[in-house]
Amino acid sequence: MALRMWASSTANALKLSSSASKSHLLPPFSISRCFSSVLEGFKYANSHEWVKHEGSVATIGISDHAQDHLGEVVFVELPEEKSSVTKANNFGAVESVKATSEIISPISGEVIEVNTKLADSPGLINSSPYEDGWMIKVKPSNPAELESLMGPKEYTKFCEEEDAAH
Amino acid sequence: MRVKNVGVPLMNLVKLRGTPILQQLLLEERLLRSSSANWCILNDGTNLPTIVMGFSGKPCELVELQPVLRDRIPVIKRFTGGGTVIVDENTLFVSLICNRNDLPDVLPYPPSLMAWSGSLYSQVFNGIGDFQLRENDYVFGDRKFGGNAQSITRNRWIHHTSFLWDYSETNMSYLKLPSKVPQYRLGRDHTDFVCRMKDYIERSVFIENTIKAVGTQFMLKELSLDEIDDSCREHLETTRLLTLDELKETLAKTSRSESIAQAV
Numbered sequence: 001m002a003l004r005m006w007a008s009s010t011a012n013a014l015k016l017s018s019s020a021s022k023s024h025l026l027p028p029f030s031i032s033r034c035f036s037s038v039l040e041g042f043k044y045a046n047s048h049e050w051v052k053h054e055g056s057v058a059t060i061g062i063s064d065h066a067q068d069h070l071g072e073v074v075f076v077e078l079p080e081e082k083s084s085v086t087k088a089n090n091f092g093a094v095e096s097v098k099a100t101s102e103i104i105s106p107i108s109g110e111v112i113e114v115n116t117k118l119a120d121s122p123g124l125i126n127s128s129p130y131e132d133g134w135m136i137k138v139k140p141s142n143p144a145e146l147e148s149l150m151g152p153k154e155y156t157k158f159c160e161e162e163d164a165a166h
Numbered sequence: 167m168r169v170k171n172v173g174v175p176l177m178n179l180v181k182l183r184g185t186p187i188l189q190q191l192l193l194e195e196r197l198l199r200s201s202s203a204n205w206c207i208l209n210d211g212t213n214l215p216t217i218v219m220g221f222s223g224k225p226c227e228l229v230e231l232q233p234v235l236r237d238r239i240p241v242i243k244r245f246t247g248g249g250t251v252i253v254d255e256n257t258l259f260v261s262l263i264c265n266r267n268d269l270p271d272v273l274p275y276p277p278s279l280m281a282w283s284g285s286l287y288s289q290v291f292n293g294i295g296d297f298q299l300r301e302n303d304y305v306f307g308d309r310k311f312g313g314n315a316q317s318i319t320r321n322r323w324i325h326h327t328s329f330l331w332d333y334s335e336t337n338m339s340y341l342k343l344p345s346k347v348p349q350y351r352l353g354r355d356h357t358d359f360v361c362r363m364k365d366y367i368e369r370s371v372f373i374e375n376t377i378k379a380v381g382t383q384f385m386l387k388e389l390s391l392d393e394i395d396d397s398c399r400e401h402l403e404t405t406r407l408l409t410l411d412e413l414k415e416t417l418a419k420t421s422r423s424e425s426i427a428q429a430v
Contacts, residue, residue: 047320069275070229075222090319090402093221097276099316100221154316 002151036065038156043149045106046158050130053146058107061134062125064096065159070096073125076118078135083111085138087145092135094125107145109138168370170262175268176382179202179377180391187212187253188242190261191405193394195245198263198317198324205263206380207326208373211255215337217241218328220248220315225408230340231417239340241413245404248302248315249344251328252337258408260376261326266346269383274323279316287312289379293368301348304329308350331363331374 002127042050046067067073075095083104085091085112115134115140118124125133150158182190190209197205217239219228225241230251234241239252251257262283266274272282286300291297295306302326304312312329338356352361363372380386 071276077221095222095247098220098246098314099276099279099281099318100245101275101318102245102320104320154380 003093003101005104010162011078016116019041031041036159037130038065038152039061040152043106043151044155044158045104045149047106049102049104049106050151051106052130053140053143056139057112058109058138058140058146059134060106060138061101061129064129067126067129067133070094070101070126072096074136074139075120077123078114078118079111081111081114084141085109085111085136087142094122103135105138106140106149107140107144109140112138112139113137169345174356174383174385175204175265177206177264177380177386177401178394179380179386180205180207180394181373181388182207182209182391184211185209185391186214187216187218187259188240188258188405188407191218191244192403193240193391194261194263194324194326195317195403195405196396196401198319198322199246200345201263203266204265204268204384205261206377206384206386207261207263208376209259210260210369210373211331212253212257213255214237215252215254216382217250217252217340219243219250221246221317221404223250224407224415225413227418228342228344230342231413233377234340234379235410235413235417237340241408242254243408244315245325246315246326249313250341251313253328253430254334254337256330256332256334258305258329258331258363258372259326259386260329261324262380263324265287265414266324267321274318277317279318283314283327286379286383287376289382290372290375291367292375292406296318300350304347305350306361306366310359311361311363311366317379329363330360331369333360333362 027107038044042052044050045065048063050061050063074094078092078093079085084109087105087108090102090136091105093100094103114136117132118135127133190207190212194207215236218230219225219241221244223243226233229241269282280299280302285388287299287304288297300308302314303310304314310327312327314325314327316323316325335357377386
């Protein structure tokens, strides 16, 4: 995601959640809206996309923090199945609040499935960024690329450091 | 090329007049994606009435297709988000393309960019007409005269604006009322919602003040269109002119859907 973090007031607002299956317990619009969830078992790019690698399939989406900063997502453009994605290159775009923002692939590979629900319900990215708001599933061409991505704690720290820089 | 002088980044200034809006948008998309410089593009009117939709715009929802096809009004889909406008020789365009690192205090996400631009234009209008940024629009009081849109990439962003210097009611009738309207519109019809910038400021004064305001944050270097390096063409290009066939097909589908709905 082509975004940076909020100002320092949210620097300590990131928390870890133990698994994706519990993410429904994290209300999307709680009183303390500055809190964003960062899930265990996921890897994160410094452009705020996440990857969940299970067997030969990697699922990709954007983080809770990213969707929070975007605002209401009204449209998503995604690649077609069987197309290729390349690490650090954009593979699509989201539209929110008068802006289009690039979505950058954290890994390289072949797109084997696209979340077609996002065509009619782009808001799933806001309400369920780690589950129903997934964007593409990829067959990684170079699984070693996953090792260069951040784990949950590192991503949390990354976000805090970006906050502090502003 | 970026050069810093006394901590102020460089920005290339390109002043156009009557440049076709498709050409302007294609240039902007190329500069956003392929250039590493900062750019301010001013286009003083465009040559033909043209409808410009945002990235996700659907003609059937936003455009009165029958008169548009009848009168051969061009319809463009641009690379930035936001709504639909019809532009002509009485529309002024200001586009700002920046490296995020050259404005480190401006966070590169929509609300922050919008706030920064609102602050910039506050300098331009300097108290004229109760200027303010209101729900992403530029208004005098509660009447809109400027619409904004953005595109944000990994390291750069564009914020561009179309200003209603003047407008034709006939041209406005080619557009449908969008399903999403700002809250401050309060159900007003078009004539009560928008206003003409010419009633508030001289055209030359607006252009001069805009250049001056941008010049408080950047060192400006004027370039002509011919001086822009266009050797790099390997970039994603999403801005395009919709074809007549596309528009006709959309109208046909819409008519069929409406017929079925009426029959049921």
